[in-house]
Amino acid sequence: LEEMNYQESGNYTRVTEFVLLGLSTHPASQSALFWSLMFLYMVTLAGNGMIIFLVGVSSPLHTPMYFFLSNLSLLDLLFSTSAVPLIMVHSLQDFPTISYRSCFAQLTIRAFLVLAECFLLAIMAYDRFVAISAPLRYNLVMSSRVCAVLVLAAWMAALLLTVTPVLLLPISFCGHNTVNHFSCEVQAIFKLLCSNTTSLEVMMMVCAVTSMPVPLSFILISYLCILKAVLRIHPAEARLKAFSTCGSHLVVVTIYFGTLIYIYVRPQTKKVEDGDKIVSIFYAAVTPMLNPLIYALRNKDVKAALRRVTCGAKS
Structure with missing residues (x-):
């Protein structure tokens, strides 16, 4: 396999395609993976699409919190679409291939969406902090203009951190083009590099520190301030109600950053384990599906908006 799909150019081998192993060594599991991903992807489309639609058509949901939630659903929808359909197609093939350009396009798009979601969370x-600590000034501080600027800043920062390493640091391969994964994951591709990876590792470390620890630290500080503000609220019922508005966001942050830390922060080895593939599937297919369920099942406003739309359709 490693001698396929590359061309000689001067003194080095130029890879033109990658061979994705996926479940090629476990053919009996390929069909089960396909139908599982089909179910998860359809639920992801329905759940995130419902959130975006309800926020768009329901005037009671035209608030900063639901504006950010609709952006989160859009990111989840795009992220799942960038990976899951391709994995489904490859799961039915023995040793599927993907072109060099398509592979890096997928890798870049997924990295951009991951970073954008980190900043959005x-x-x-911050939105929850303002809502609890300064409720009387909430509409002034989190105006429509401020919300739009914050979301645009998150998307632009993610784009900058994604494109910079790709443009500044050229990479080359040594002819090995077998990727032991379902798709073009950065860890699996990184193991095939033959060029000096020191500069790339430094650049990736800078991007990783900016994209994960900084937003996560900001989230932790925000919730410490929220906790301090909630403890000053009386009576206890009002305190519980104030903090319950943060519950869904806390669950999403825990799942999202917990998976990110497991995939990218732990020490990397030269061999891709089957456990890494399973976590990657969970990250690509399950996490985007869970977010709308977590918010919709716990949120009275979303359920009320869904009832209004449903009743209106029946009428």
């Missing part, structure tokens, strides 16, 4: 934590 930090913005949502």
Whole structure:
């Protein structure tokens, strides 16, 4: 396999395609993976699409919190679409291939969406902090203009951190083009590099520190301030109600950053384990599906908006 799909150019081998192993060594599991991903993807489309639609058509949901939630659903929808359909197609093939350009396009798009969601979750934590600590000034501080600027800043920062390493640091391969994964994951591709990876590792470390620890630290600080503000609220019922508005966001942050830390922060080895593939599937297919369920099932406003739309359709 490693001698396929590359061309000689001067003194080095130029890779033109990658071979994705996926479940090629476990053919009996390929069909089960396909139908599982099909179910998860359809639920992801329905759940996130419902959130975006309800926020758009329901005037009671035209608030900063639901504006950010609709952006989160859009990111989840795009992230799942950038990976899951391709994995489904490859799961039915033995040793599927993907072109060099398609592979890096997928890798870049997924990295951009991951970074954008990290920053957006930090913005949502700030939104909850303002809502609880300064409720009378909430509409002034989190105006429509401010919300739009914050979301645009999150998307632009993610784009900058994604494109910079790709443009500044050229990479080359040594002819090995077998990727032991379902898709073009950065860890699996990184193991095939033959060029000097020191500069790339430094750049990736800078981007990783900016994209994960900084937003996560901001979220933790925001929730410490929220906790301090909630403890000053009386009576206890009002205190519980104030903090319950943060519950869904806390669950999403825990799942999202917990998976990110497991995938990218732990020490990397030269061999891709099957456990890494399973976590990657969970990250690509399950996490985007859970977010709308977590918010919709716990949120009275979303359920009320869904009832209004449903009743209106029946009428």
